[in-house]
Amino acid sequence: MERPRSQALFQEAQAHIPGGVSSPVRAFKAVGGTPPYLVRGEGAYVWDLDGNRYLDYVLSWGPLILGHAHPEVLSRVREVMEKGLTFGAPHPLEVELARAVKRAFPVDLVRFVSSGTEATMSALRLARGYTNRPYIVKFRGNYHGHADGLLVEAGSGALTLGVPSSAGVPEAYARLTLVLEYNDPEGLRALLKERGEEIAAIIFEPVVGNAGVLVPTEEFLKALHEAKDYGVLLIADEVMTGFRLAFGGATERFGLKPDLVTLGKVLGGGLPAAAYAGRREVMEKVAPLGPVYQAGTLSGNPLAMAAGLATLEILEGNPGHYARLEALGARLEAGLKAVLSRKGVPHAVNRVGSMLTVFFTEGPVVTFKDAQRTDTALFRRFFHGLLDRGVYWPPSNFEAAFLSVAHTEEDVDKTLEAVEKAL
Ligand SMILES: *Cc1c(COP(=O)(O)O)cnc(C)c1O
Numbered sequence: 001m002e003r004p005r006s007q008a009l010f011q012e013a014q015a016h017i018p019g020g021v022s023s024p025v026r027a028f029k030a031v032g033g034t035p036p037y038l039v040r041g042e043g044a045y046v047w048d049l050d051g052n053r054y055l056d057y058v059l060s061w062g063p064l065i066l067g068h069a070h071p072e073v074l075s076r077v078r079e080v081m082e083k084g085l086t087f088g089a090p091h092p093l094e095v096e097l098a099r100a101v102k103r104a105f106p107v108d109l110v111r112f113v114s115s116g117t118e119a120t121m122s123a124l125r126l127a128r129g130y131t132n133r134p135y136i137v138k139f140r141g142n143y144h145g146h147a148d149g150l151l152v153e154a155g156s157g158a159l160t161l162g163v164p165s166s167a168g169v170p171e172a173y174a175r176l177t178l179v180l181e182y183n184d185p186e187g188l189r190a191l192l193k194e195r196g197e198e199i200a201a202i203i204f205e206p207v208v209g210n211a212g213v214l215v216p217t218e219e220f221l222k223a224l225h226e227a228k229d230y231g232v233l234l235i236a237d238e239v240m241t242g243f244r245l246a247f248g249g250a251t252e253r254f255g256l257k258p259d260l261v262t263l264g265k266v267l268g269g270g271l272p273a274a275a276y277a278g279r280r281e282v283m284e285k286v287a288p289l290g291p292v293y294q295a296g297t298l299s300g301n302p303l304a305m306a307a308g309l310a311t312l313e314i315l316e317g318n319p320g321h322y323a324r325l326e327a328l329g330a331r332l333e334a335g336l337k338a339v340l341s342r343k344g345v346p347h348a349v350n351r352v353g354s355m356l357t358v359f360f361t362e363g364p365v366v367t368f369k370d371a372q373r374t375d376t377a378l379f380r381r382f383f384h385g386l387l388d389r390g391v392y393w394p395p396s397n398f399e400a401a402f403l404s405v406a407h408t409e410e411d412v413d414k415t416l417e418a419v420e421k422a423l
Pocket of ligand 1 (some may be wrong): 054114115118119143144146198207209210237238239240264265274287
């Protein structure tokens with residue numbers, strides 16, 4: 001597969017945009033090579049600047065659960081667009097989208113923002129404003145966007161005090177983030193016992209997608225909920241999992257009881273919309289009702305609300321979609337395991353519903369440490385072997401592959417053939 005036009009443009013882009021990209025993972029650093037410029041999508045497929053077609057397992061990193069260019073979503077957006085792009089005033093569609101969010105999640109009030117980063121950043125400010133406590137807890141390998149307090153990794157040794165994982169994040173600020181191992185209930189219980197009263201909130205990915213897929217253990221979910229006994233707010237970051245694992249996300253699927261939920265990706269149906277939401281008593285602290293400030297010029301803008309609402313209404317009106325995503329996911333998982341076993345490649349396939357990762361290591365992969373054992377050199381070859389056969393897999397082993405309702409059994413089978421040949 002040749003990509004001369006993408007190659008030339010990517011080279012030129014280096015002169016204008018840092019690394020040629022608007023978000024780092026798009027630069028293919030983890031896998032090498034040149035990213036194709038994607039210029040068209042339809043259903044489960046995308047086309048690049050050179051006219052190559054790919055079966056898409058990235059789906060814009062999660063939002064496109066209905067596939068690309070869904071006709072109903074496009075027509076709703078077009079209809080709204082004709083009347084103007086944004087007003088910076090209340091709009092009927094934000095009320096409708098808030099109602100839809102409340103049908104999906106056990107929340108009373110919903111505040112719309114424009115990115116998942118903004119949602120988690122605001123939820124944490126709110127948690128601190130509500131509890132008057134300084135510390136937050138996050139887990140290694142969980143990604144919650146790029147706000148300062150979240151670009152933090154575990155300090156050395158037994159310390160849980162965070163250290164910056166990005167230049168430009170002050171150490172003093174990073175120390176307010178305590179970092180623990182995901183799926184380590186005892187570590188969490190020990191920290192709560194020691195410092196529970198100083199912690200404002202625990203933020204977590206209920207199913208991790210951003211370390212590759214990690215599935216929460218029952219005991220870990222139980223330990224998370226014990227935090228409430230210390231007055232700690234539980235923030236389920238459902239930016240990736242919301243409306244994907246079920247209409248009510250991981251909260252519905254695992255019966256979680258978070259104090260705050262953050263949403264994004266599917267919520268905007270492909271346009272920039274995200275939200276944080278929770279029970280009235282907490283959300284009432286947000287301006288203009290309360291003292292926690294948060295605002296946005298384009299927050300709740302009509303186009304994003306229309307795309308999100310159209311997407312959620314289609315999902316809600318077709319509960320069979322989730323059963324279908326589950327079946328497609330199971331087919332892909334079983335097929336991958338069979339091919340990899342036949343070829344004698346060590347592997348662990350982690351999947352929940354339509355989110356899946358193949359780790360190239362002996363399983364099980366439960367913690368982030370386990371995930372880091374994956375053979376990234378083998379992943380590179382796997383990735384390029386698929387790309388050259390017209391399958392667009394996420395360009396990093398520490399990302400989830402997604403299915404949409406536009407994917408078919410035949411698409412999955414074609415993918416498995418490509419995997420077989422690539423291996
Ligand atoms: C994508 C993601 C974010 C960040 O959302 P952006 O819209 O990229 O800022 C936050 N949390 C999780 C779990 C995500 O998957």
